[in-house]
Amino acid sequence: MDFGTKLKSIRKLKNLSQSEMADLLFTTQGNYSQYENNNRIPSLDLLKRLIEQFDLDANWLLSGSTEQVVNFNDNSSCNIVSLKTENYHQPFDQFEKLEKKVDNILNIILKDKSNT
Template sequence: MTIGSRIKMIRKTKKVNQATFSNQIGISQATLSEWEQDKYKPSVDTILALVTQFDVNIEWLLFGITNDSLRDDGGVFHVHNISKLEGDLISEFRKLKAKDQEEIIDFIRLKIKRYES
């Protein structure tokens, strides 16, 4: 996976179009399009804006690697490859209140225990 495809993955996971995404990090839509097509690489300043604005792991963004599967704070982008279904689940999960999120986690743990038995 290239840096351009990782940038596109961030944008798609956040469910925003190129115009909105590019405005959020202070670049033109044309520049974003060229990155996503791997015609050009982003500057250091822009990489830092991506990391800050979207809470992205810089090692994952630059190199596609990480030492662990999930960040301590639950950030999504430490995961090497997530399916669209997993991305959708995370996006919807983030919309819930904390109590509801805890309920979902408890339910998932219960399901996992049942499968392990």
């Protein structure tokens, strides 16, 4: 996912217009539109404001990654673009199911041994 797409996704997630987003980042709506369309490279100051304003992970913002690192102790970062918490729970849920199956098998084995 490119920078402009991430920027647009953040704006839409926060229900902001391009003009409102530009105001938050201390730039013009025209410049902001160029950032979203990948026609202009943002300054370091603008990137810093964006990261601080929306509590973003800088590596995520500047890389092609779609995965956002989230601080779950800070609720403001739990609604970040591309965050799908169900994906984080799936492996744990699968592990719990597997653990129950193993416990059941062990119980069956132990019962068989005690009956012999």
